[in-house]
Amino acid sequence: MSGNSTQKFFVTTPIYYVNDQPHIGHAYTTLAADVTARFHRLAGRDVFFLTGTDEHGQKVAQSAAAAGITPQQFTDNVSQNFRDLTKLLNFSNDDFIRTTEPRNIAAAQALWQAMAKAVSPDGQPAIYLGSYSGWYAVRDEAFYDEAELNDGPDGGKLAPSGAPVAWVEEPSYFFRLSAYGDALLALYEAEPDLVAPSSRRNEIKSFVKGGLRDLSISRTSFSWGVPVPGDEKHVMYVWLDALVNYIAALGFPEKGEGSPYDRFWPADLHLVGKDIVRFHTVYWPAFLMAANLPLPQRVFAHGWWTIEGQKMSKSLGNVIAPSQLVETYGLDQTRHLLMAEVPFGNDGDFSHKSAIRRINADLANGIGNLAQRTLTLIQKNCEAAVPEPGQFADQDKILLDAAYSLYRNVEADLRLQSFHEVLRAIWSVIAGADSYIDRNAPWALKKTDIARMGTVLYVLAETLRALGIVLQPFMPETMARLLDQLAVPADKRDFAALGEAGSLVPGTALPPPQGLFPRIVEAE
RNA sequence: GGCAGCGUAGCUCAGUGGUAGAGCAGGGGAAUCAUAAUCCCUUGGUCGGGUGUUCAAAUCACCCCGCUGCUACCA
Numbered sequence: 046m047s048g049n050s051t052q053k054f055f056v057t058t059p060i061y062y063v064n065d066q067p068h069i070g071h072a073y074t075t076l077a078a079d080v081t082a083r084f085h086r087l088a089g090r091d092v093f094f095l096t097g098t099d100e101h102g103q104k105v106a107q108s109a110a111a112a113g114i115t116p117q118q119f120t121d122n123v124s125q126n127f128r129d130l131t132k133l134l135n136f137s138n139d140d141f142i143r144t145t146e147p148r149n150i151a152a153a154q155a156l157w158q159a160m161a162k163a164v165s166p167d168g169q170p171a172i173y174l175g176s177y178s179g180w181y182a183v184r185d186e187a188f189y190d191e192a193e194l195n196d197g198p199d200g201g202k203l204a205p206s207g208a209p210v211a212w213v214e215e216p217s218y219f220f221r222l223s224a225y226g227d228a229l230l231a232l233y234e235a236e237p238d239l240v241a242p243s244s245r246r247n248e249i250k251s252f253v254k255g256g257l258r259d260l261s262i263s264r265t266s267f268s269w270g271v272p273v274p275g276d277e278k279h280v281m282y283v284w285l286d287a288l289v290n291y292i293a294a295l296g297f298p299e300k301g302e303g304s305p306y307d308r309f310w311p312a313d314l315h316l317v318g319k320d321i322v323r324f325h326t327v328y329w330p331a332f333l334m335a336a337n338l339p340l341p342q343r344v345f346a347h348g349w350w351t352i353e354g355q356k357m358s359k360s361l362g363n364v365i366a367p368s369q370l371v372e373t374y375g376l377d378q379t380r381h382l383l384m385a386e387v388p389f390g391n392d393g394d395f396s397h398k399s400a401i402r403r404i405n406a407d408l409a410n411g412i413g414n415l416a417q418r419t420l421t422l423i424q425k426n427c428e429a430a431v432p433e434p435g436q437f438a439d440q441d442k443i444l445l446d447a448a449y450s451l452y453r454n455v456e457a458d459l460r461l462q463s464f465h466e467v468l469r470a471i472w473s474v475i476a477g478a479d480s481y482i483d484r485n486a487p488w489a490l491k492k493t494d495i496a497r498m499g500t501v502l503y504v505l506a507e508t509l510r511a512l513g514i515v516l517q518p519f520m521p522e523t524m525a526r527l528l529d530q531l532a533v534p535a536d537k538r539d540f541a542a543l544g545e546a547g548s549l550v551p552g553t554a555l556p557p558p559q560g561l562f563p564r565i566v567e568a569e
Numbered sequence: 570g571g572c573a574g575c576g577u578a579g580c581u582c583a584g585u586g587g588u589a590g591a592g593c594a595g596g597g598g599a600a601u602c603a604u605a606a607u608c609c610c611u612u613g614g615u616c617g618g619g620u621g622u623u624c625a626a627a628u629c630a631c632c633c634c635g636c637u638g639c640u641a642c643c644a
Binding site for chain 1: 571572573574580581582591592593594599600601602603604605606607608609637638639640641642643644
């Protein structure tokens with residue numbers, strides 16, 4: 046089916062840890078992936094968009110025990126919250142993987158076996174059995190150096206996070222990460238786009254340059270995990286069975302010609318939060334190198350949201366649930382807000398005041414008002430049908446060309462995850478259209494030059510059509526309504542229909558216009 | 570402490586050697602097709618401070634002040 050001519054695009058979100066309720070941060074990452082996936086689909090590419098949940102580990106087992114249910118029941122419940130989030134925000138993921146599914150377990154064991162057979166760059170086995178000891182905080186699922194610890198109240202020790210730690214010692218398999226430093230540094234040099242933004246690349250490079258220690262990749266102290274093949278007392282350390290999800294969802298270890306793995310791996314883009322960059326740009330490539338599998342093309346780490354200037358935290362009680370945003374502002378308003386408000390990769394602040402300002406300025410006063418005034422003029426003055434254009438003047442061509450070339454002009458920024466730049470470029474066309482409509486005053490032309498009025502309104506309708514098409518990745522639902530109001534057929538809504546290939550046909554009947562984005566008026 | 574980065578208009582930021590920019594906010598005017606939305610014009614910055622290199626520095630170098638990230642297994 047998919048010939049060589051069809052490009053593919055595989056985009057992933059992290060799998061979200063089920064010990065947490067979905068919040069604005071999760072929604073943000075998956076939204077960026079959704080916009081990316083929708084964009085590439087409209088460009089005619091073969092897209093696979095994956096998200097899911099991370100469900101193993103000691104903390105999950107303990108939370109389940111505390112709730113008096115089995116880990117499986119516990120993860121079933123919480124995973125569903127994340128699945129619901131994809132519906133709530135209209136995400137178009139092609140799959141939703143859970144690390145507890147048989148396919149993920151099978152993939153994790155296959156990856157383990159491939160790594161276990163491998164020889165690291167220093168000529169030794171890539172995986173070996175040793176023992177791990179250290180100060181461990183269950184709550185953080187993290188080991189800490191002695192130097193980091195503080196004295197607790199009852200003579201115990203506390204992690205920097207305040208979590209109690211205990212000295213643990215257990216047999217553990219290790220991955221010989223220490224042997225992969227040079228290969229990783231060479232990778233960062235050869236593939237400068239692998240780690241983005243560049244500030245993260247610098248951090249990762251200096252981290253690797255500082256020397257890598259071998260990585261403990263199994264535990265015997267709990268059992269809620271993937272059994273290590275051939276030594277079932279051990280379960281895999283959570284990050285190994287988490288990262289493998291990206292290929293498990295493609296059917297790995299099945300990798301024959303025509304398989305999803307063959308079609309989509311390596312990933313074109315792993316979107317991650319800045320806290321898990323290292324896992325994706327150090328451990329994951331090293332695992333793949335050991336298993337002799339291709340490496341992802343790009344890992345992009347976005348920033349954090351603060352809320353009204355404050356860090357989001359459970360103790361402050363200011364964690365924002367995505368459902369709350371959608372209720373307050375509307376679905377597509379929320380999607381636009383998150384993508385437009387902050388350069389992706391930077392930290393940003395969410396405030397109610399600036400949310401309203403942006404939604405009213407960009408959506409109600411911007412694209413919404415432009416659509417409303419144009420469609421109303423056509424409705425009233427052109428017998429509710431697409432007007433007949435005459436010869437295009439230079440200014441007509443300039444506006445049309447700007448609108449038609451949007452896809453071409455924003456693709457580079459889209460590929461760099463500069464979503465706010467993509468939107469900025471689109472909004473400059475909206476501003477151009479508003480300027481055009483005022484300069485040409487079609488409401489005055491109807492008395493002086495009815496033919497010219499038709500041309501002006503046609504140009505505006507065509508501009509709206511292009512805007513509607515290009516904005517679909519960001520606001521799919523509302524842009525569908527806009528394209529409905531322009532009577533654009535379902536098969537003329539992709540990027541190939543931009544320009545004259547999909548031009549509106551004069552005389553086509555148009556439905557009565559309906560507002561796209563209501564203005565938000567604050568109660569005093 | 571070490572490494573990396575940031576500090577530009579009220580706010581968020583773009584701009585890496587050649588007469589200071591955008592969006593939003595503020596002010597004035599126009600228009601009235603439209604969700605009182607829109608358009609045009611405009612106020613506003615000694616580009617954190619200092620020294621230096623240069624014919625020329627927000628842009629390069631050094632110093633100082635302030636802030637941030639990373640420094641091993643936490644979205």
